[in-house]
Amino acid sequence: MIQRARLSERYFARHADDVAVSLIGAVLLVNGAGGRIVETESYDPEDPASHSYLYRRTARNAVMFERPGLAYVYRSYGLHWCLNFVCHGGSAVLIRALEPVEGLRAMKRRRETRDPHKLCAGPGRLCQALAVDGSLNGASLLAKPFALFRRPGAVEIAAGPRIGISKAREAVRRFGEKDSPFLSRRFPPNA
DNA sequence: CGATAGATCGGCT
């Protein structure tokens, strides 16, 4: 890794849309395995698709209301894990895909895949590759086992509707590195 | 290719 500027709590204490955009190209490692974030989605309490909709607190989403810079990890469809970065006031950014850079061997072993394009392309796959599970829910992103580094230079950002949701489908809150082969899905041409 | 079923947990109508 060339750029080693760590992210701070203040980095996360912004509007989730801004955090989601600036995270594209940032480096995420968990116990030394990970790579460049290439796809994110933002959620907040005004958003019908969000677990924090209308500031409704439950045992599952409690971490979203604690403080910026925490990991919110939840179980999806009963079997996958999904990793979010908690932002300001009940908002969060879902980490959907990354470009594998470090710890390839460990990630391939955990995913039982050799294709680097399928290692971390999707929130569930990403968590499996990085060994993220419920035990990391509420953990600080600024300390071990996490390591987060600011994106070194400019990246070309694409935006579009989020994936796999039934509410607020129109909202443009999915962001990614345009044309990256490591996305979970390509962005629709157009906008 | 695209469509679909199934796995399986927590939160809510």
Place this chain on the structure above:
DNA sequence: GCCGATCTATCGC
């Protein structure tokens, strides 16, 4: 009970 911020295998064209 039912549905979801998912993924994989397995159909059918």
